Amino acid sequence: MDMTTREPGSEGINPVDRLGRKINPEVLRVAEQLRKRLFSYGEKMLGDAAVVANLLEESGAAVSRILQRNPETSTAIRDLQAYLFRVFIRKINRLLRQQPQLSNWEVASFIDYRESMEGKVVLDEFLGNCDPVTRQMLYRRIEGFSWKEIGKFYRVSAHAAEARCSQAVQRVRRKLGYRD
């Protein structure tokens, strides 16, 4: 009897998701490249490889659909790997918000901000939606730069830098239905 354990997702990604939607070969190739990382992240968050596999296929199908509907989007997506990753994260977050009982103790211990998923969901959504400059401003803020220092790099005032990031966060929070 073969007692070796298989790695999660080692059997490959199905080119059709559970709803029968096809995955674009280019997206499938990128998803295969990312498979290990996506499974590692998904299992840490959800703890169930089968659910993660389904979400990965759904993400691939969703990205394929976007590319098929708007061919010009494919040029706008600068980094397909990162884009697919963010779609996958968004799907995980949606599931976590719908079914909080899915979060296992690992997730609970990992995410201690306000003892909820709020911080993680807001951050993921922010990073997925904002423009590159706002994203860089957030990175600098996270790494301890003052608003004044951040403003200098982007040739805006400290107040403008803070307002730009804060408004983006507020937009995300409103979109997610969190109270201000």
Place this chain on the structure above:
Amino acid sequence: MKQPLNDERFLQFARSYLRESFPNPERVGCPPDRELQTLIESPLKANSSLTEHLSCCSPCYSRYAALLEAQRIRLRRKAFDRLVAFYRQTPARLAWVSGALVLLSIFWIFIWRAPQPAYSAFTLDLTAASETRGANSNSSGPVARIPKRPLQLKIQLPLGSKEGLYLVSLDAGKGVVWSHEAEARLVDHVIALEVRADLRSLPAGRYEILLQSGFEKIEYPIQITRP
């Protein structure tokens, strides 16, 4: 609610989340170090798609964070060094700044600060006065004359007065123009209280000095005169 971007807990969470949650041991799709360096040095000119990759690759984010940290330290040190260089290279400027500070201090001490009035001691002897009874006050008695200047006023209360807190006030006829609280004590067999009164702002003329403590009320006419 505190703004998340000014909330240290959120920033701390974001820091650890981005550094740990997206392992990429095979470094799939990672940019070369040079591109990260460009993103740090001239963020408006660099390839902006890198920022998207950083949001889902912990090794790259960690490297980016290390470069940012080095830049932050360099910038802050540069600001300090500039300040030190300013003084080292131009000792004359240092002398000018020090001189200006000394002049400012002198100006503040001698001109800006209002001179404190000198309070001269003055004793008002009311031992002969008696407590007011009824509506008729004793206004036909002698009138004490008080100079119109800052006074350390010692009021000797009428015989039989009690120790305790008194409200001392000056009534110009139309209403109270000055009042102060003071504690009356027995000193050398006389009940007396001391108050500081700057009478320079009051017009010269006739006033009633009122001393009240509970139901006890003493009225005495005084004349404020020019010094």
